Amino acid sequence: MMREPGIPDHLTPLTTAQPQRLDGRWLSDQHEDGYRGGGDGREEIASVFHDACGLDELFQTPISVVAELGFGAGLSMLETIQRFRKVASSRARLCLVSCEKFPIDPESAREMLIHDGAATDLVSALIDQWPIHIGGWHRLSFLGGRVHLTLGFGDAAQLLPTLDFEADAWFLDGFSPQKNPDLWTPEVLEMVTQRSAPGARLGTWCSAGGVRRGLEELGWSVERLPGYSKKRHRVQARRSGTLPQRSPPRNIHVAGAGFAGAGVARAFAERGWSVTVFDSHAPASGASGNPRSLVQPRLAKGLDAASHLHLHAALFAARQMDQLGVPAAQGALHLRVGHHADKVDAALGHEGLPETLVRSVDGGEASSLAGGSVGPGAWFPSARSVSGPEYVAALLDHGNIELRNQEAVMEPSGEAPLVWCTGSAAKKALDWRGLHQIRGQLEVLKPIPGLNHAICFGHYLLPGDDCAVLGASYDHDDHDPEVREDTAEASLAIAQVAFPGLSMHRTGGRTSFRLSSRDRLPLVGPDPEGRHWFSLAHGSRGASTGPFLGAFLADLLEGVPGVLPSVFAHRLRVGRFDT
Template sequence: MVHPAHSPTIPCEPLAQAELVWRDGRPYAPQYQDAYFGSDDPRSEAREVFIDANRLPQRFAAGGRIAIGETGFGTGLNVLLTLQQWRRHAPEGAFLSILSLEAHPLSPDALHEVHQRLGLDDADSRALRAQYPPPVSGLHRIIFPGAQAVLTLGLGDAAPLLAQIRGGIDAWFLDGFAPRSNPGLWNTAVFRQIARLSRPGATFGTYTAAGQVRRDLEAVGFEVERAPGHGHKRERLIGHLAGTSPRTDNAPRIAVVGAGVAGLATAFALQRRGCNVRVFDPAGAGGGASGNPAAVLLPNPHPTDTELNHLALAGTRSTRALLAEVTRQTRIDPVLAEGVSFHGVSAHARKRVQRLQHAGPEHTGFLFERRGGPDSGPEPRLYYPQGCGLNLARFCSGIAQLLPAIATSRVTGLSATDAGLHLEAGPTEPPGVWDHVILATAAPGGRPLCPELEQVSTVVGQMTRIRAPLPDWGGEVATGRGYCIPLGPGEAWIGATYRHTQPAPSSNPPPDTTPHTQDDQLNLEHLAWVPGLHDPSRIEILERWTGIRAVVRDRLPLLGPSRRDGGNRVWLNVAHGSRGLLYAPVAAELLADRLLDLPEPLLDSTAARLDPQRPLA
């Protein structure tokens, strides 16, 4: 598998959903003048043509990590039947990643109808529909609880999407409507990308036996043979790419330095993929800036920046998925408030709201609605239904419960040898050799562990918990200039200040995090537009919290391999600034997938915005 070549940016644009009609008991797509299934027994057809053709039950039973690619998600039948086989045969510690593409997705209601008619209304189909993405071009990740399996659903035309995807594929379902009615899916541009993504020995199965398809697959390196067709079809094609792929059942040993939300999410993503992970942090889970008792998940769409919109949508979905998984497994619910209203209370905020409203939610990932929120005046506002306020410290505590015990040793050095990576972690930590080290902290006070950390600076933020005659906002977070997270009648966390300090990795003492009365006043000034906060005599300060955030110049995280040893063994997931809730979980998924050569959750052009080697001047 080779990296994608440079290709044009894929807009975060709305897609036309497929029309679904039923003819003779089969779902039919008028746009393609073809049925979604080629037989009266679609489940049997899918098992024979795709699952058995790729020998998936046997390969699942062997364990390890396996990735499947599909051209033509359609009704999700192949994915759901594959998950049934996965749950039946895969041993503990195995991991399944599915990449599936669809140019014209069905609506959620149509998907539900097909699943019910096919008898597929199980836990996985419900998880699929609950996380089904909006009809927006790009990549959208779906997690299947308890299955150690993920689906990356790519919406849009196959050729440009595939050109923007990284990750090795072991088996392909070449599905989709017939080549004569869907030539955009059955052509050499698509097959070249399939070959690029395929690991040596990758297999495929398809219902078609068209001569041109066979010749095109052979032209890109596949060995192709005919097999008996299913039902009334005379023939179909199966085959494989030359070579033998190495087994992926190894469990690399990975040290994660930092137990904030970025480090914990990274450790969880790697552990779920079968890695042996140890987290190091002297302060324990959420001991730094991730100990925030009241953080806000607020998407950050842009009226014209496509990559930022892809990142905002993927980040929001990834954080909500991790939040749901933590709550499911630990019964810890860190959510303080659901929904976020963004108010155009300042000139800058008003301009931002107006530009986003003009662009429209359909062109920014359907992240916001033009309605809703607290009725606090005539200013324009946006409502983010997937935004929330939560106790970040509690969230970190929940993730930590799903991991091995955190080593409370301070990592002060890192050395690389041919045998692996060695950490200097204090006398109480036994020596160990690691295959990879993830740096998920840029905490000041020591020499930097890699050169990219020299670019990081720090910002001190203070939160203030107050009691005041606040309005009843229906449990929503209000933001615009500052934010206000309701805790119940008359109480809220407000904040946060943003005080720049010095570069994070300097050997100087860490920045002062002593709470300041003037920062309380600054938080109140920023929220002077909130009813009930204009009279200081009626406001009581109940509590304060301060934390140090790491940032770089463009306010996006540093994510990917360091140039420290040149061997892709030292990785970074740092500098999330004030958007750790939005960026850290999806960054963790991307880092884990890239390290293990699995299909990634972000388009390559979007992921490039986070590259630690990008220019920051």
């Protein structure tokens, strides 16, 4: 299987842990060890991690970064959010990073967290966002976006090299070195050190001599102190130097109010920035204004940048829609018809992936899902069919966002950075290589009884209360803005082959233009001169990549742990086609 350097493995199945409760403790079935050391788990976390790392003082800074090895059910992270909520100022922010090789199923995690006395609102927020068990980094949001958790599923030794960041504090919370030696190797401790800021502090319940000596050899000042409860000792350590002072939120301007611009605006607004969005038209007036848009994972054959991006972007967007309360029809059925059969086979060719991500369905189940007689295919439960204007409106609905019905001034300003998210209009303004427009025409149909999920067959059929949508054409080198009857007839014919006997009543159509790039990846980041920032060329997947890469752009500008592996800063860079 092809694997692009720096891309985590999102196709190899993960093993789900099955915790067992014995004598009041939760035990791991993978390591035959307890998730906590005995006694009150919350008090242990406060002593071994929070106090050892000086979190009360750390949380007085504008942005703190706290990292952990061994997520488990998430108790340490939730207790850290709770501590932050109690002691931090209202404008402070917290970025959390954690890794887990054997993720727990969410209902077991809920039971464990409630039993351990975690704050019920934080438990609900975590379980509602609990990621599907696939490898890579997943972004979760708490306290209205003031807290981000970048949660990695997979082997820490393979995940940590893919994400560049500097933690102010580390919690080493893995199972004991005797039970789980892979998390305490010199290589892992070196990666922890490389991802620690000058002046960083570290806490762990583990006082094994090999761990202490390993940290000392890497330059940490190590103390062994009395342990908590049944643990004889614990360890805290500090790196030399002074912690970095990260900049507080300020003002930022965004040009464009489609999926990309609204996604950027939302990401910065939740972080406390004052955001002004400029658009001479109404929000979602371009390709983002389609009455229905499809957000769905993509499973290709290899581990390349595009497949990783589109998979994690779709899962991020689905979680965000749920958090914002955006109405959406769940699930997408991909039919094994025509050339689309190859894509279905590729998606189903990855054995052992969670059924919450994708599974095979026979003709009977497919027909039940489709509301009519169809053949077999692949079912993606996490997909969403959503109104583009409603999603954009929800993204822009934040007290820190001001929308102005005018064009942005493109001259550089010392007052605020400018992020250009103007979609296909950017091609007219920018003399950049590697960009091209694609015409897309969709057909608006009367609502179809029994159609409750998206149906994909090369084209797609999307359900809605007020209309159904059939689309979309993919017309290169075609600049005609008019809705054409021949395009409509071709789309209806394709749908009829995939869905024989389906009654479709067309009421109109809509044409828009999507900006795409030569390598079919978006352009995200600053221009080579550093004058402006950009989020462009999202092609036909802007409903997922726009909001997702808005968060990534905000991470890059702030210098905090990214929602994507660090290699994407290079892979998505602006100006990459100029050389």
